[in-house]
Amino acid sequence: MIKLRILLLLSGLLFFLISCEGGDQQQFSFEEQGQEVPEFSADSAYQFIGQQLSYGPRNPNAEGHKLTKEYLLNRLQDYAGQRYVFSQQFTAQGYDGDSLALSNIIASFNPQSSDRIFLCAHWDTRPRADKDSLNQDKPILGADDGGSGVGVLLELARIFKDNPPPIGVDIVLFDGEDYGREGDFSKYFLGSRHWSENPPVKGYSPRFGILLDMVGGKNARFPKEGYSMQFAPGLVEGIWDVAEDKGYSNLFISEQGNRVSDDHLVINRILGIPTINIIHYSPSNNGAQFASYWHTHNDDMSIISKKTLNGVGEILVELIYNRIEGSN
């Protein structure tokens, strides 16, 4: 009996490990559904980024962090309705013993639908500019690194208000993604880890998730990120196919990229929800090569491209309104 139990335990563990690390072999085919698709406004997304930056750096406990949180809650309450916006507050231990007051901000659209997807980005910015040659200890503005993903998602939220999506969509803005010092993974992804370990909705099981990180830079390129290909290859291929159909294969390039640890890795590992990362970098032999402004004070509005924002936004509205079958 004990042996059987151990055997069952081991096979359960093995199944758990396979389902966690073996990747999701689910195929996603996003055929055209002949539906009308609302227009994504890159001008509006651009303004949403500028507004975040106007509050200053958004690193945990900074003044800009508090102000931006208020701003995001206000915007989302306006678009989703007050009842469907939730601030998931928690604390984490920072460096130098300070306690970080963090919040994941969540908004649900078409809340009645049990058939759901989620879209996410991180809203915090890095408390240091470790890749800069000057003022390395000062927080960055993070126009692309944080701001762009949130800007695109706010624009989608604005669209959802007037054009209720045919499938349930949750927008999740994670806090504390970029807090950690280089190499110290225990202090990165604080928000996505908290959310994954404490899902606000019991048994939450969306079809899939899409993470947007650094989706607004000039001359951006999104290779098929390594962990996304490991955990949800069918989803990557499906979305890159939509991009090709829409003439964006210069943005969503058909190239396998290096693995980039990011919020989606935490979600795939803890929740097992197939989640991919759309992120700008160049694959290289030494790992992922990020843009020259990455983690520097140059990550400001001057590097943001409406053309890039438009490509990402257009693919997402196409996917949500015209490519998902069988939603209600």
Ligand SMILES: [Zn+2]
């Ligand atoms: Zn970063």
